[in-house]
Amino acid sequence: MCLAVPGKIVEISDDGMVRMAKLDFGGIQKQVCLAYLPDAVVGDYAIVHVGFAISRIDEASAQETLRHFRELGLLEEELGEIPDDEYAPPPPCPVTYQ
Amino acid sequence: MKYLTEFRDGAIAQKLAAEIRQMTTRHWAIMEVCGGQTHSIMRNGIDQLLPSEIELIHGPGCPVCVTPLEMIDKALAIAALPNVIFCSFGDMLRVPGSDRDLFRVKSEGGDVRVVYSPLDAVQLAVQHPTKQVVFFGIGFETTAPANAMAVHLAKKQGLTNFSMLVSHVLVPPAIDAIMRSPTNRVQAFLAAGHVNSVMGFWQYPPLASQHRVPIVITGFEPLDVLEGIRRCVRQLEAGEHEVENAYERVVTFDGNRAAQALLEEVFAESDRAWRGIGVIPRSGWKLSDAYADYDAENRFDVSDIHTHESPECRSGEVLQGAIKPTDCPAFGKQCTPRTPFGATMVSSEGACAAYFNYGRVVQLERVRVRVHA
Ligand code: SF4
Numbered sequence: 173m174c175l176a177v178p179g180k181i182v183e184i185s186d187d188g189m190v191r192m193a194k195l196d197f198g199g200i201q202k203q204v205c206l207a208y209l210p211d212a213v214v215g216d217y218a219i220v221h222v223g224f225a226i227s228r229i230d231e232a233s234a235q236e237t238l239r240h241f242r243e244l245g246l247l248e249e250e251l252g253e254i255p256d257d258e259y260a261p262p263p264p265c266p267v268t269y270q
Numbered sequence: 271m272k273y274l275t276e277f278r279d280g281a282i283a284q285k286l287a288a289e290i291r292q293m294t295t296r297h298w299a300i301m302e303v304c305g306g307q308t309h310s311i312m313r314n315g316i317d318q319l320l321p322s323e324i325e326l327i328h329g330p331g332c333p334v335c336v337t338p339l340e341m342i343d344k345a346l347a348i349a350a351l352p353n354v355i356f357c358s359f360g361d362m363l364r365v366p367g368s369d370r371d372l373f374r375v376k377s378e379g380g381d382v383r384v385v386y387s388p389l390d391a392v393q394l395a396v397q398h399p400t401k402q403v404v405f406f407g408i409g410f411e412t413t414a415p416a417n418a419m420a421v422h423l424a425k426k427q428g429l430t431n432f433s434m435l436v437s438h439v440l441v442p443p444a445i446d447a448i449m450r451s452p453t454n455r456v457q458a459f460l461a462a463g464h465v466n467s468v469m470g471f472w473q474y475p476p477l478a479s480q481h482r483v484p485i486v487i488t489g490f491e492p493l494d495v496l497e498g499i500r501r502c503v504r505q506l507e508a509g510e511h512e513v514e515n516a517y518e519r520v521v522t523f524d525g526n527r528a529a530q531a532l533l534e535e536v537f538a539e540s541d542r543a544w545r546g547i548g549v550i551p552r553s554g555w556k557l558s559d560a561y562a563d564y565d566a567e568n569r570f571d572v573s574d575i576h577t578h579e580s581p582e583c584r585s586g587e588v589l590q591g592a593i594k595p596t597d598c599p600a601f602g603k604q605c606t607p608r609t610p611f612g613a614t615m616v617s618s619e620g621a622c623a624a625y626f627n628y629g630r631v632v633q634l635e636r637v638r639v640r641v642h643a
Contacts, residue, residue, distance in 0.1 A: 175306050175490055176412070176464045189423060205389060208415055208529040219467060219520055222359065222409075223387020224416040226526055227467040233519045240491055 176221040177241060178234035179204065181214050195220060198238045286496040287319040290503050298506050299325045299455045300499060301448070301591055303441060304462030305332030305619030306490045312628035314492040316499075324503065327455065327591035328624075330444055330544060331462050333409040334361050334617035335589060338543040339579055341437040342367040344572040345406050348435065349375045349382050351570065355398060357391035358406040360384040365616045368578040388420035388434075395424065395432035404566045407434040412464040414438050414555060415529035418536035421557065421564045435566040436556055439542055441465050442473045443553035448590065449481040456591060458502035460488040460495065463517040470525025474513045482511045489517040536561055545613055546586025583612035588621050595622040602626060 179195035184206065186192070191206040195218070205224045206212055217234035218225035229237075302308055308328045311317055317326055330336050346367045349356035356372070363372045363384065376382035381401075385391050388405050395403035407417040417434065424432040441462060448456055461474065466487045478485045484505035488498030498516050505512060515521055535558065542554025557565045566572075582600045587593045595601050595614070605611040607623050614620035618627070 175309075176467070189426065190419070202386075205387070205416070205419060207419060207532075208526050210528055219464070221412050221464060222416045223389055224419070226412065226415065226464070226529065227520045229520055237491065 175241070176219040176226065178217050178219050178229050178237050179225075180231075180234070181206075181212060181216050181218065181225075184212075184214055193225070195225070198242055282493055283319065283496055286493070286500050290324065290496070290500050291321045293500075293503050293507050294321045294323050295507060297323045297325065298457055298503060299327055299591075300458045300460060300502050301327040301329045301456040302460040302488070302495070302498075303329040303331040303445070304460075304465070304490075305335065305617065305621070305624075306464070307460055307462070307488065307495055308332075308621055308624045309619050310490050310492055310495050312624040314495075315628075316492055316495055319496070320499065324499065326499075328588065328621035329448075329459075329591065330547060330589040331410065331441065331465075332589075332614070332617050332619045332621070333413065333439065334365055335585065335613040335620045336439055336544045336547070337362075337365065337408050337437050337613070338545045339368060339577045340543065340575055341408075341435065342371075343575045343577055344567065345435055346370060346372065346375055347572050347575065348404050348566060348570050349380045350378070351402075353401055355381045355383060355394055355401050355403045356406070357383050357385045357388075357394065357403065359408075361617050361619075362406055362408065364610070365613050366580070366610060368576070388416050389423070392420050392424050392427075392429070392432055395429050396427070399431060401431060402569070403432050404570075405432070405434045407436045407438065410439055410441060410462070410465050411469045411533075412462075412467070414533055414537065415468055415526070418529075418532045421536055421561050422532060424564060425561065433564050433566040433569045434557070436537075437542070438537065438555040439544060440553050440555065441469075442477060443550050444544070445477055445485070446481075447547075447550045447553070449477075449483060451590070453590075453592060456483070458484040458506055459486070460498040460502065461485050463487055463489040463494070463521055466515075466517070466521045466525065468526050468529050470523050470530075471513055471515065471521065472523055472525070478511050478513045484511050485513045487513070487515045487517050487521050489520065544589070546583075546589050548586075580611045585612035585614040585620075585622065588614050595625040598622070 179197040181193050182196050183194040193206040195204045209225045217229050219227045372382050391405040474485050484502050486498045486501045501514050537555035538558040539552045540554050540556040541551050543549045584598045610616040615622040
C-alpha cells in the first residue's frame, strides 16, 4: 500500500465537485483525483496513491520509476491491471523546459 | 532474474555499497519505517550488499499490519450486516480478525468489495441509495488525504448512506514512541518518503534533535534505499543527528499544503492502539466533530467486541524491531502467507511476508553465484 506509482496527466476534467484527471501509468489509464495538485496541467507527471495525485515528479524520474515497477511486476500489484506487451510510452512532451 | 545483481543501475548500487562499507567502523542499527522500504530491501537483496555491521530493523510502517485487531473485528461485524456494502483496499481482506477475515465474511454472503480508491466507495453509495456503504479507512498520512476527500465529498453531496470506519495512524508519534522505549536499539531512521510527500518534514527536526537521532527521508527504489542508508551511516559515524531529504524529486519541506488543509478539517488527533504494540498517545486520526455523522462506529453499534489474539504470533515484537521474523518459532512452519497467524505475514509489505517471500530467493541466488564462480 505504500508504493505510489507515477503517471502522466493526459486529460483534466472538473465535474463541479472535484478536479479529476485521466493519468497514464505505463499503458494503463486510470481516473485520478487531482484536488491536491490544484495547479497541475496536462503533460505533468504525478505520484499517485489510492487514486489521488499527491506530489509532482519530473518526467525522467517518473519514466525510470515506471520502468522499474514494471520490471518487478509492481505495476500490476499497485494498479490491479497488467499493461499489455504492445505498449509504447506516450510521446515525449513537446514543450521543452529550459 | 531480478535480485541482488540486477539493480537497474548495478554500478551505482555497488558504488554506494562500497562507500557504506568504507565509512562503517562499528555496528549501527537503522530502522526503515515503511513496509514499502522493507519490501524493496528484501526483494532487491539490499541487506546482502551491506557490511555485516549495518543492521536493518523493520519498522511499524505497514498500515495493514498495525491496524488493531479490535478494528478488524469491528469491520467484520459491520461487513456481515445485511444491507451493508463494505468496501476496503484488497490487502485488508485476508487480515485475520479474532476468528475470521473479510474474505470469509464475503464467502458467507457478505457484500464485501475491493476498491482502488475511496472515491469508488462514495460512487457506490450514490449508485445504491438503499444500501449503507461503509469504507474501511486505514493507513498512514499517505492514504489519509484520499480518505478525507471521500468523507468530504460524501458530506458535500449530502449522502446519508456513506460512512467510514477510521483507523489512521501517524508516523512522528511512532518514531517518538520507539525512541522512548527502554529497549530501543534504533540509532537512525529511514523516514517513509510518501508519508513525507503529503506531510513534508517540518515535524521532524524537533524529533531528531530531542532524541539525537539522524532521520533521512528516503524513497522506495533500491538506489533510494541505499542512498538513505549511506546518509544515515555518514551521520552516525560523524556523530550528527540531522534531518536530511534524500527523496527530493518527490518530497518538499512543506509537503502538500492542499492535502494538509483538508486533513485538518476532516480529522482530529486521537490516541490509537497499534496492533501488537499497544496504545500510542495522539498517534492517530479520527473524524473531527464536524464529520462525526460519517463515522461508522457511530452509525453501527460495534461497541460490544471481544478480541482474541493468536497466542503464537509475535508480530508485536517484530513491529518494534525487538525480534526478526525468523526468530518467531511459527515462521515458515505453521505461519506462512497462505496460512498467516498475524498481520505481518498477511500483508505483502509486512516484515514476516517479506522475509518469507524473498529471504529464500536471496539465498538461492547466493548458491547459484557460488556454483558459477
Ligand atoms: S511469523 Fe507469523 S506468527 Fe510469527 S510473528 Fe510473523 S506473523 Fe506472527
